[in-house]
Amino acid sequence: MDISTENEEEVEVPSRRSRLGWFRRRAILRRIAFAIAALLVLPYLLIPFYALPFIHPISTLMLRDLVTFRGYDRQWVSLDQIAPVLVKSVMVSEDGQFCFHGGVDWGEMGMLVKETLGGESTRGGSTIPMQTSKNLFLWNGRSFVRKALELPLAVTSSFVWSKRRMMELYLNIAEWGPGIYGIEAAARYHFKIPASKLSARQAALLAVSLPNPIDRNASKPGPGLRQLASLIQRRAANSGDYIKCLYN
Template identity: 70%
Template sequence: MKPAWLQRLNAMFQSMPWLRRIVLAVIALMLLPYLLVFVYALPFTRPVSTLMLSELVLFRGYDRRWVSLDDISPALVRSVMMSEDGQFCMHAGVDWRQMRGVVQDALDGEATRGASTIPMQTAKNLFLWNGRSFIRKGLELPLALGTDFVLSKRRIMEIYLNIAEWGPGIYGAEAAAQHHFKTSAAKLSSRQAALLAVSLPNPFTRVASKPSRGMQRLAAIVERRARNSGAYIKCIYD
């Protein structure tokens, strides 16, 4: 015999068939990203971000030129990793130690720091939206774990560096290198790579080609960390 709550649910769906269709559509929408991750594991696929799709919907267009990870300067890979997610090769999509610290800060009423890993940012860029909310973060965590489980670290980094936003309508390392420094992603210098890395949190106020003194100081720190990254990047360059 079915539980009472299940009987009531069935009765509600029978009396309101449109509600059942909405629920099924929401479930399908939530499952779609997990299916797309398997598609994105194929090396010939070139995923786009939700922001890139929004540019098309708003008839603005964007500049994105997909390049393989082998055609991106190792200096940029190292700089982005050291700036955004130093434990990228060690965790499984979520840095739980950092996450616990953020939760504790929030519970203590203190200002929270960022704890988004590269898999989390990749999942957010591919499937979710910008902005800070518990709903988005709740959706982002399992997506990051699934992304890290299905995709290799090299593939995650390749996708991330090809969908990251580096200015208005500028997406991916190649378009960013051309726009900011008139060079290719493969030929970025260590300082140019560091400037691009430190601009990622907000490329609208942190312009890599017009860095403030604060950006220059941050870039110098990231550049030094990138040179000494060693074991931290073994999952990319083993």
């Protein structure tokens, strides 16, 4: 056998394997890119679907509890089955400009960015549409990546959903305790009554527990939580035009 021919064959085999490995890596990367793109597009396909009143979506946290076999308690109720004082309390506590913005309070967001760049302690800055989008499609925790995904979802959902539908969705997916989702389950868990029977004080306590429902227990409030609830209770009683988009 010609030695030069044998050497050419030995060189050709690794080269062919190298090309094959490159094509496989490229195919894997293409599949990963396609999966990421699909996950980014999926929420925008679901937003019109969730506008339908008979659709009762679950949040990513509920999905996590299902996957980990922990389970959860959520009983869907329409906005008309929720005490108006609870809706008012949540609105003035979480998003006082809910009736007036298109998903994002840009003034508040500008101040938040300025504080962050200045190294100051910041507020949450999230509107109800932003929180609803995060609960339905994203994850908990603070990060610029999540916030960047959250903003266009909030604007899009606000364009598609009515204010009443937005509030109904938010109140039915918000977390109010370990495995407790939605205002009906929260009212029964904390106060042993349906959401339609909540008092002004109970509504205020539930509203102020929303930012941290694991550590803030609405039915066993500490002095700080009680004081904050009193403030929200007064604001809800004088909410006036702030809630006209829901109860006009």
